[in-house]
Amino acid sequence: MKSDPIRIFVTGGTFDKEYNERTGALFFHETHVPEMLRLGRCLLHVEIATLMTIDSLEMTENDRRIIAEHCRSTPEDRIVITHGTDTMVETAATLAREVEGKTIVLTGAMIPYKFGSSDGLFNLGSALGFVQTLAPGVYVAMNGRWFPWNRVRKNREKGVFEPV
Amino acid sequence: MKSDPIRIFVTGGTFDKEYNERTGALFFHETHVPEMLRLGRCLLHVEIATLMTIDSLEMTENDRRIIAEHCRSTPEDRIVITHGTDTMVETAATLAREVEGKTIVLTGAMIPYKFGSSDGLFNLGSALGFVQTLAPGVYVAMNGRWFPWNRVRKNREKGVFEPV
Amino acid sequence: MKSDPIRIFVTGGTFDKEYNERTGALFFHETHVPEMLRLGRCLLHVEIATLMTIDSLEMTENDRRIIAEHCRSTPEDRIVITHGTDTMVETAATLAREVEGKTIVLTGAMIPYKFGSSDGLFNLGSALGFVQTLAPGVYVAMNGRWFPWNRVRKNREKGVFEPV
Amino acid sequence: MKSDPIRIFVTGGTFDKEYNERTGALFFHETHVPEMLRLGRCLLHVEIATLMTIDSLEMTENDRRIIAEHCRSTPEDRIVITHGTDTMVETAATLAREVEGKTIVLTGAMIPYKFGSSDGLFNLGSALGFVQTLAPGVYVAMNGRWFPWNRVRKNREKGVFEPV
Numbered sequence: 001m002k003s004d005p006i007r008i009f010v011t012g013g014t015f016d017k018e019y020n021e022r023t024g025a026l027f028f029h030e031t032h033v034p035e036m037l038r039l040g041r042c043l044l045h046v047e048i049a050t051l052m053t054i055d056s057l058e059m060t061e062n063d064r065r066i067i068a069e070h071c072r073s074t075p076e077d078r079i080v081i082t083h084g085t086d087t088m089v090e091t092a093a094t095l096a097r098e099v100e101g102k103t104i105v106l107t108g109a110m111i112p113y114k115f116g117s118s119d120g121l122f123n124l125g126s127a128l129g130f131v132q133t134l135a136p137g138v139y140v141a142m143n144g145r146w147f148p149w150n151r152v153r154k155n156r157e158k159g160v161f162e163p164v
Numbered sequence: 165m166k167s168d169p170i171r172i173f174v175t176g177g178t179f180d181k182e183y184n185e186r187t188g189a190l191f192f193h194e195t196h197v198p199e200m201l202r203l204g205r206c207l208l209h210v211e212i213a214t215l216m217t218i219d220s221l222e223m224t225e226n227d228r229r230i231i232a233e234h235c236r237s238t239p240e241d242r243i244v245i246t247h248g249t250d251t252m253v254e255t256a257a258t259l260a261r262e263v264e265g266k267t268i269v270l271t272g273a274m275i276p277y278k279f280g281s282s283d284g285l286f287n288l289g290s291a292l293g294f295v296q297t298l299a300p301g302v303y304v305a306m307n308g309r310w311f312p313w314n315r316v317r318k319n320r321e322k323g324v325f326e327p328v
Numbered sequence: 329m330k331s332d333p334i335r336i337f338v339t340g341g342t343f344d345k346e347y348n349e350r351t352g353a354l355f356f357h358e359t360h361v362p363e364m365l366r367l368g369r370c371l372l373h374v375e376i377a378t379l380m381t382i383d384s385l386e387m388t389e390n391d392r393r394i395i396a397e398h399c400r401s402t403p404e405d406r407i408v409i410t411h412g413t414d415t416m417v418e419t420a421a422t423l424a425r426e427v428e429g430k431t432i433v434l435t436g437a438m439i440p441y442k443f444g445s446s447d448g449l450f451n452l453g454s455a456l457g458f459v460q461t462l463a464p465g466v467y468v469a470m471n472g473r474w475f476p477w478n479r480v481r482k483n484r485e486k487g488v489f490e491p492v
Numbered sequence: 493m494k495s496d497p498i499r500i501f502v503t504g505g506t507f508d509k510e511y512n513e514r515t516g517a518l519f520f521h522e523t524h525v526p527e528m529l530r531l532g533r534c535l536l537h538v539e540i541a542t543l544m545t546i547d548s549l550e551m552t553e554n555d556r557r558i559i560a561e562h563c564r565s566t567p568e569d570r571i572v573i574t575h576g577t578d579t580m581v582e583t584a585a586t587l588a589r590e591v592e593g594k595t596i597v598l599t600g601a602m603i604p605y606k607f608g609s610s611d612g613l614f615n616l617g618s619a620l621g622f623v624q625t626l627a628p629g630v631y632v633a634m635n636g637r638w639f640p641w642n643r644v645r646k647n648r649e650k651g652v653f654e655p656v
Contacts, residue, residue: 003309014352021438022487024342024354024383040286041274042308043324055352110205110349116444122204125286128308129293144206144292145167159350160207178516185602186651188506188518188547219516274513280608323514331637368614369602370636371652438533450532453614456636457621472534472620473495488535 005045006131007076008033011067011091012053013084015120017112028053032113033082036124044128047076056084056091056108064091068098078131079104082124085154085161088140092149096138105131107141110159169209170295171240172197175231175255176217177248179284181276192217196277197246200288208292211240220248220255220272228255232262242295243268246288249318249325252304256313260302269295271305274323333373334459335404336361339395339419340381341412343448345440356381360441361410364452372456375404384412384419384436392419396426406459407432410452413482413489416468420477424466433459435469438487497537498623499568500525503559503583504545505576507612509604520545524605525574528616536620539568548576548583548600556583560590570623571596574616577646577653580632584641588630597623599633602651 010016010031017026031050051070052063071079083091085108092106107127109120127141138149142161153164174180174195181190195214215234216227235243247255249272256270271291273284291305302313306325317328338344338359345354359378379398380391399407411419413436420434435455437448455469466477470489481492502508502523509518523542543562544555563571575583577600584598599619601612619633630641634653645656 014349019439019443021342022484026352026354036286037308039281039283040290040308041283041306041324042286043326044308046308111347112443114444115347115440116442117203119203119205121285122200122206122289125289125291125308126204126293127289129290129305129310130297132310133294133297141293142205144201144204144208144210144289146293146296156350160205178513183603183607185506186648190516190518275511276607278608279511279604280606320514364614365636367609367611368618368636369611369634369652370614372636374636445531447531447533449613450528450534450617453617453619453636454532454621455617457618457633457638458625460638461622461625469621470533472529472532472536472538472617474621474624488533 003044003132004078005047005076006128007074007079008046008048009067009070009079009081010048010050010053011056011059011081011083013056013082013108014112015082015109016053018114026112031082032120033124036113036121039121040125042128054084056087059084059087059091061094064094065098067091068095071095071099071102071104077102077136080127080131081106083108085110085142089149089152089154092138092140096149099138101136103131103134103136104138105134105141105146106139167208167296168242169211169240170292171238171243172210172212173231173234173243173245174212174214174217175220175223175245175247177220177246177272178276179246179273180217182278190276195246197288200277200285203285204289206292218248220251223248223251223255225258228258229262231255232259235259235263235266235268241266241300244291244295245270247272249274249306253313253316253318256302256304260313263302265300267295267298267300268302269298269305269310270303331372331460332406333375333404334456335402335407336374336376337395337398337407337409338376338378338381339384339387339409339411341384341410341436342440343410343437344381346442354440359410360448361452364441364449367449368453370456382412384415387412387415387419389422392422393426395419396423399423399427399430399432405430405464408455408459409434411436413438413470417477417480417482420466420468424477427466429464431459431462431464432466433462433469433474434467495536495624496570497539497568498620499566499571500538500540501559501562501571501573502540502542502545503548503551503573503575505548505574505600506604507574507601508545510606518604523574524612525616528605528613531613532617534620546576548579551576551579551583553586556586557590559583560587563587563591563594563596569594569628572619572623573598575600577602577634581641581644581646584630584632588641591630593628595623595626595628596630597626597633597638598631
């Protein structure tokens with residue numbers, strides 16, 4: 001059971017938002033992924049890098065190219081990307097065009113990890129499950145499910161991901 | 165992306181333990197799996213049944229036969245079993261002998277879900293990821309990893325699962 | 329040890345804010361004070377009423393008169409008011425002018441109760457301690473301390489209350 | 493509003509129990525009082541000392557004399573003692589006999605602080621409220637209420653403190 005090394009790229013999104021107690025605004029401080037992996041007693045060989053910490057509504061095509069470039073150049077073949085949910089599917093499409101031969105799983109959260117009652121820990125667990133077992137390709141993992149990048153959309157009204 | 169229905173069998177273990185504030189003892193009240201699936205905004209087609217709520221150190225061969233019988237008779241081919249960690253591997257061995265053609269993933273927790281700082285939500289997420297993607301067989305999912313039933317042991321000293 | 333009945337008036341503020349997972353905005357749903365009192369196993373004779381659920385920056389003089397009117401007309405002589413921190417001192421000043429012969433303690437939170445890591449439960453505990461023991465007057469209870477209404481200000485830079 | 497310095501003596505009890513994930517037993521590691529004061533953004537002048545970390549059912553008369561001796565010799569006149577609930581009233585009686593001219597408030601928790609859903613933070617907040625405002629004497633602060641040491645008992649059946 002030698003497990004392949006896994007790369008986690010952090011890009012921001014609700015996952016990592018925090019509450020600024022002086023201003024009452026939400027902001028990014030630093031990623032909680034290492035803390036979450038400790039909580040999950042995760043013993044996978046995981047390397048984490050923060051590429052950006054932004055709202056996915058503010059993500060530009062240039063940001064997406066940066067993510068794709070990192071996916072290509074990192075030595076690992078199995079990659080989890082934490083990402084805001086609003087444009088997760090767009091980024092997945094860019095990666096599907098620009099990265100070949102790797103298993104890439106995008107995940108995120110509807111509630112910030114720091115706010116309690118977050119889906120983040122569950123999603124991270126399932127994304128790490130999928131990334132170890134799915135064939136090369138680009139996938140979205142949310143709501144306990146996995147979707148190929150071109151078979152999914154976010155239903156903003158319901159706040160869930162659904163097949164198309 | 166029509167997802168296969170998944171069966172979750174609850175058998176007890178640390179996962180579902182609670183603290184009795186009058187006696188100071190740990191006890192089982194009822195499973196937290198439905199609450200955890202809600203927290204994870206899980207939209208999989210999942211059916212949950214509680215077979216028993218016991219410490220896995222107290223699990224008998226008869227209990228294991230009951231679990232195996234339920235795995236055989238339930239219509240779903242993908243099954244997650246929440247189980248105490250101490251004898252999880254023994255139960256996996258029984259199931260490997262007695263159940264064929266189904267993907268069965270056993271998981272558990274080192275810290276009760278109700279105690280905060282639990283690995284339970286992460287483990288449930290990863291187990292649901294593995295059960296959807298692994299070939300028929302019996303597996304243990306802990307520490308973010310998956311192991312075939314005959315390639316794993318619990319290292320009690322370290323409190324982790326490791327390959328053999 | 330017959331304890332006097334205590335009135336809690338909820339007016340909103342960070343205390344009761346929640347995260348809207350569809351929009352990413354903070355909003356008020358309903359007060360968490362009853363849940364917090366259950367968590368604290370509180371056995372005081374407490375009556376709770378929600379007067380408004382607003383950000384204290386949006387509180388008008390008319391809102392303050394409404395609060396004062398409720399403080400006068402409620403039969404209890406001991407009153408806790410949950411309030412946004414930004415204008416807590418202004419409301420305290422209004423109440424000091426308009427309500428006589430009652431012990432009124434204003435408290436709030438820097439972090440919403442629902443976000444984990446909140447100071448709300450601690451503040452509610454201390455406010456209930458102060459309201460049972462302080463002489464009639466209007467007070468602010470924050471940071472474990474109590475202040476007469478005219479001897480305190482919020483230091484917005486530091487996010488704490490300090491004596492003047 | 494110069495606030496008097498407050499001494500907190502930690503003696504153990506449910507308050508500070510933790511879950512040993514290897515053995516499944518409850519144990520004492522170190523007190524969570526400093527972390528709880530940070531969470532409460534407490535700005536009181538507080539000095540903390542851990543006198544012992546034991547179950548209050550195991551507390552001996554000698555232990556109680558040690559606590560009393562520390563209450564006498566510490567320079568602060570306002571003292572909070574965190575204590576197991578089972579014999580909190582017995583310790584209060586010893587302190588009432590052996591310490592004069594100080595305000596001493598004993599408090600504890602029905603659920604360990606680390607287990608989530610704990611009453612500990614609420615109780616600590618209220619105890620700090622009472623210790624700043626009550627006249628010299630020995631008191632128990634639980635369930636949001638305060639009791640003189642000789643007017644209270646623990647109702648073990650209900651898990652609450654009640655007046656006698």
